[in-house]
Amino acid sequence: MKILAVTAILGTAFIVSCTPKTPAVSGPKTITAEYLAQGKVIFDNSCKKCHDLPNPKDHSAQDWVGIMNSMAPKAKLNDTQHQMVYDYIVSVK
Ligand code: HEC
Numbered sequence: 380m381k382i383l384a385v386t387a388i389l390g391t392a393f394i395v396s397c398t399p400k401t402p403a404v405s406g407p408k409t410i411t412a413e414y415l416a417q418g419k420v421i422f423d424n425s426c427k428k429c430h431d432l433p434n435p436k437d438h439s440a441q442d443w444v445g446i447m448n449s450m451a452p453k454a455k456l457n458d459t460q461h462q463m464v465y466d467y468i469v470s471v472k
Pocket of ligand 1: 422425426427428429430433438446447449450451453454455456464
């Protein structure tokens with residue numbers, strides 16, 4: 380059930396990233412509102428299991444790199460989810 384939910388989230392993200400109407404943004408990757416919304420869903424669901432949901436504003440973007448490197452394995456995020464959650468967190472600042 381959990382695996383299905385994660386697959387659904389990633390599937391949706393994949394569809395969103397392939398939607399032609401997504402405006403082209405310069406830079407290494409395209410970050411859309413939908414992409415960040417998916418990151419927020421993963422963050423909301425994965426990061427409050429062991430402690431209160433952290434406040435993205437409590438740490439710098441640089442600090443979040445290290446925090447996510449230690450927390451993503453704890454939350455059992457794959458690389459894509461790790462990146463999505465990180466991008467969501469730094470977008471909140
Ligand atoms: C399996 C349990 C677990 C999960 C899931 C988890 N954490 Fe944590 N988290 C901890 C523990 C334990 C600590 C305190 C000890 C430590 O820093 O390793 C912590 C500490 C933190 C801190 C404080 C670090 C600091 O330096 O002040 C932040 C921020 C944080 N977690 C963010 C997250 C985020 C974001 C996620 C989701 C990706 C997450 N955590 C998921 C267990 C978890």
